[in-house]
Amino acid sequence: MRRKVLTAEHLTQIQAIVATGRVLTDESDLFSYSFDGSFGTYLPDAVVQTKSVDELAALVKLANREKIPVYPRGQSTSLSGGPLPVKGGMVFDLSVMNDVLEVYEEDLVAVVSPGVLTAAIHKAAERRGLMYPPDPSSSHVSTIGGNLAENSGGPKGLKYGVTKDYVIGLEVITPEGEIIQTGGRTVKNVTGYDLTKLIVGSEGTLGIITKAILRLIPKPQQTATMMAIFDSLVDAGSAISKILSSGILPSKMELMDQASIVAVEQYEPLGLPTDAAALILIEIDGHPLALKEETKQAAALCQAVGAREVRIAKDKKEEAELWKARKLVSPAIVRIKPTKISEDATVPRSKIPQMCERLQEIRETYNIHLVVFGHAGDGNLHPNIICDKTDDEEMRRVEQAVTAIFKAAVELGGTLSGEHGIGTMKAPFMEMELGAAGLDMMKRIKHAWDPNEIMNPGKIFPVPGQKLELS
Amino acid sequence: MRRKVLTAEHLTQIQAIVATGRVLTDESDLFSYSFDGSFGTYLPDAVVQTKSVDELAALVKLANREKIPVYPRGQSTSLSGGPLPVKGGMVFDLSVMNDVLEVYEEDLVAVVSPGVLTAAIHKAAERRGLMYPPDPSSSHVSTIGGNLAENSGGPKGLKYGVTKDYVIGLEVITPEGEIIQTGGRTVKNVTGYDLTKLIVGSEGTLGIITKAILRLIPKPQQTATMMAIFDSLVDAGSAISKILSSGILPSKMELMDQASIVAVEQYEPLGLPTDAAALILIEIDGHPLALKEETKQAAALCQAVGAREVRIAKDKKEEAELWKARKLVSPAIVRIKPTKISEDATVPRSKIPQMCERLQEIRETYNIHLVVFGHAGDGNLHPNIICDKTDDEEMRRVEQAVTAIFKAAVELGGTLSGEHGIGTMKAPFMEMELGAAGLDMMKRIKHAWDPNEIMNPGKIFPVPGQKLELS
Structure with missing residues (x-):
């Protein structure tokens, strides 16, 4: 049995802090929070549902003091393991924070809480003749909080860019439990470092986003x-x-x-x-x-x-x-075999034909069922491997094929991940793309902000010797 | 006389490193590097001109070891004191690094070295039917390196965003002298923290940009x-x-x-x-x-x-x-009086009429010559105060008026700086906008990356009790 991180005393303290919400500890409840759209199952010790930013901040203070891992979570559609509670501890179910969705037409901004579905933002903007362009394929089921954490893309990236390009301000709980505001309601803002764009896409490892100010544009006719x-x-x-x-x-x-x-x-x-x-x-x-x-x-x-x-x-x-x-x-490809490994290796536009050739070679070398589609206009292909996760021999070939896909993308001047994030699955490949010095500069930020490593641990940064394991 | 930071031995070491460039130490040469488009004059100890990234990195390693301040500098059109060598030490004249300006039409990217003039990038893109949208008013005389350091804006911010929105990759010398690559040639990239967008706009305090990959778009017809x-x-x-x-x-x-x-x-x-x-x-x-x-x-x-x-x-x-x-x-307003204080306080679009009223009150209260123009479409006004810096009494009123302008912008939900940067002049007002906790998170990044505080010191972060001084 998994060793628990939370003691009975911790649970009493957590219960005392969460005055307006709920703390789930039943194994059957916890199970729903143990997986996402990627691989692996990890049971948390507790799940907190509250709309109160102050309560969440108090919980983070407790977690920081007691070194309890904390995992912010939306609707768990992540394809890279972003919300997985890999080291036990507390999951914050932010999908309950879905009550703020304000559109300020004159400022061309929307203010949203993290649990709002992205599609709801699309609709609210469109009702006023405006548009929130980022449109990840999951937008009808994914929360904006998850989109912000992962810097989601989508087909419109070509013309309109990605989530980050539309976030101009945030309210964030830091890993030490302070509530800070970054950016604001203006499109232009150069007052100090751009914490907004640092936090968006940091996969929940630098803090918990409790509010966001999004830039809207006039809707094309x-x-x-x-x-x-x-x-x-x-x-x-x-x-x-x-x-x-x-x-x-x-x-x-x-x-x-x-x-x-x-x-x-x-x-x-x-x-x-x-x-x-x-x-x-x-x-x-x-x-x-x-x-x-x-x-x-x-x-x-x-x-x-x-x-x-x-x-x-x-x-x-x-x-x-x-x-x-x-x-x-x-839906068509998951009919073929039960397991779908959806990658998002991205290359410069001019390298798409070459990448397609490399994918063809990989398909043959590892004898895998590979389907390629995606956002070709911005170089963001989705090579999907169709397999069966109960077949160990096949999954070992899939592991090798996935590794080869990452290598091909980086060798062609591209990146491991265009829009899904690194999470748990791609962490072993970080140094291949970034080099030791580049990765070190990221780690320094993480350590400076989260010295006790409580904020969504086990994501982005590989532990020494970590390898991709699907079998 | 100012105490020098560099010893004779330092200078010998610097000369030895700079094999392919020049080291200037003549007072008459140094004077040209003592000011920018803002306020104050500060003589550096030495100025280095070299196109070699390896030489610059070796110099930064030396500077980090010996705690010598280093200041990257382009064409010094900064209106906020960005490149001023306020603590002596070495200025790196990056305007000499002007030899790389490559346009890759198929990838819709340009690769540039920091000394290239922004206007040259505009022209190179246009020749191929493409556009690099950021267009600060200084683009004919300012370098892209300076634009990157300050995250320059311009009138097209309304539709096209600012410099940061077009930077997808960088080569950077860290404050400890390591050469790292951030981002790449793909528009979508979520591999780890977004160091690219953190470094752009960090005013040269987190490293020296030696190359940039810029995103281009088709030129409107x-x-x-x-x-x-x-x-x-x-x-x-x-x-x-x-x-x-x-x-x-x-x-x-x-x-x-x-x-x-x-x-x-x-x-x-x-x-x-x-x-x-x-x-x-x-x-x-x-x-x-x-x-x-x-x-x-x-x-x-x-x-x-x-x-x-x-x-x-x-x-x-x-x-x-x-x-x-x-x-x-x-040009018209500098004819009125010799000194022009150009501000860039920015408010949400809907607050422009209110901001104009507040500026009117400030004009009357402090009896100053105030001219207001700017990028109203994105809330980025340019209140300019026309004055005479040799008139101490007037300059004290100007100090008060500038302070009042910042206060008004922040009170209306705006920001101290939309596009000019914080530099030396606005540092005293940082906490007013960001709060102590917000400013602290920025400082942590600075300390984690630049523990010896050698990289463009004296900018962005206020020293305790620091006040605006123009008189």
């Missing part, structure tokens, strides 16, 4: 969608480059390789050409008059580099049909 | 410009809000108050209405078809909230004429 089908992956890559260098900046450019096209057609026949090497889905947004012309131009560019066919949606209904292909990739 | 003239500052503020909430996102929205209109007309008659309370200059960019419609719509919105007159430029020549008014503000 209209969107247009097209699908271009290619007999060669290299041609698809060229089309993406040509469009971007023509002066058109699409809001989305998504790639699906043959394996993902086949998977979708087998799952639900949509009339996709299963003999095509790749397809790209392009969305352009903006002023209706500009859209018409840009759509024509983008279609012509695709044809000029050898697209077999270009389908342009005539209305919203046809747009939705085209996007359905991309939306079905994830 | 066309621009349109209009000037709207108002009898009331509040109406001008309303026009800005109305335009933004109509779905139009202009590339620039600049405000000039009556004092700046009058100053420009006295300097060079352009036919501006000197009896108007304010004017706003609006630039919209994008697709030609969309522009036409949006320009009409924006003009109608200005008229609907009470604009006395709206002038729309018919061609590039007329565009340039309208912008001339804004461009002449700075």
